[in-house]
Amino acid sequence: MAIQKDIFNKPWLQTAIGRTFKFLSPNTWTTVSLFISIGAFVVVARGYLYWGVLLFIVGSICDFIDGKVARYTGTSSKFGAFWDGTVDRFVDALIVGAFFYLDSPLPPRKMHMLLYILLFCILLPPFIVAYANHRGAVPDPHEKVVWRFAFRAEPLILLGVAALFNQSSLMTSFVFFLLALLLMAATVVQSLIVVYVRAKEYV
CATH class of the missing domain: 1.20.120.1760 (CDP-alcohol phosphotransferase transmembrane (TM) domain)
Incomplete structure (x- = not known):
């Protein structure tokens, strides 16, 4: 992507x-x-x-x-x-x-929990790649070996669209927010799997 x-x-x-x-x-x-x-x-x-x-x-x-x-x-x-x-x-x-x-169709406590999960999912993939490189599991200083569904731009574009719709269509805004969350959650899982598979090549 x-x-x-x-x-x-x-x-x-x-x-x-x-x-x-x-x-x-x-x-x-x-x-x-x-x-x-x-x-x-x-x-x-x-x-x-x-x-x-x-x-x-x-x-x-x-x-x-x-x-x-x-x-x-x-x-x-x-x-x-x-x-x-x-x-x-x-x-x-x-x-x-x-x-x-911003406004949300969910109660504040539930929305805040989703935001914490989203933040975790956005921050973790680059950490996975950097730590795999640092530990020598998968040498990848230029982030080209550990391929990912999404890098930085994709979720931020989705969140930008979510923000723009927040005051005009709350459900549309929430859908784009969920898309960003699901995309990055999938990227976290995928990054871990790719590191596990590629690490076998460097044993």
């Missing part, structure tokens, strides 16, 4: 983005995306849903830019990769956390 990686990784597009936005360093773009996302969370919490969604999108664009700038300027680094991945996890938590302030 990681179709967006093939679309946005075209060499000409990466070069164009890197050249256009090289006025800031890759790590600066990553940090900017974090602060914008924190602002987006605060805006949603204060009741301005659509402005919050817009800010989350802007933050995601900044996060998208950082890697292109790093490759174009030849400034990719191990710390940059670490910082980018760490900020991604913070932003994922902020996006899911924003849903605590």
Whole structure:
């Protein structure tokens, strides 16, 4: 399902983005995306849903830019990769956390439980891959060996649609939320199975 990686990784597009936005360093773009996302969370919490969604999108664009700038300027680094991945996890938590302030067809306690499960399912797949690589079970520094149903963009797109429908069609919003939850739950299980199977090749 990681179709967006093939679309946005075209060499000409990466070069164009890197050249256009090289006025800031890759790590600066990553940090900017974090602060914008924190602002987006605060805006949603204060009741301005659509402005919050817009800010989350802007933050995601900044996060998208950082890697292109790093490759174009030849400034990719191990710390940059670490910082980018760490900020991604913070932003994922902020996006899911924003849903605590949205309406739901379920009682608050049940909805909050689903949100905690969703957060767990979003954060776990990259941890599984990183830990499998760290422990040498499946060497996969570029996340290409452990194939997954979904990476980061897919659930965030579904959650973005869920947020946009939240004030106009609560059930439609909830359906997209459930799709994100089911997709990531399946990805957690799939990631564990793939690591188990591929690890046998490295014994």
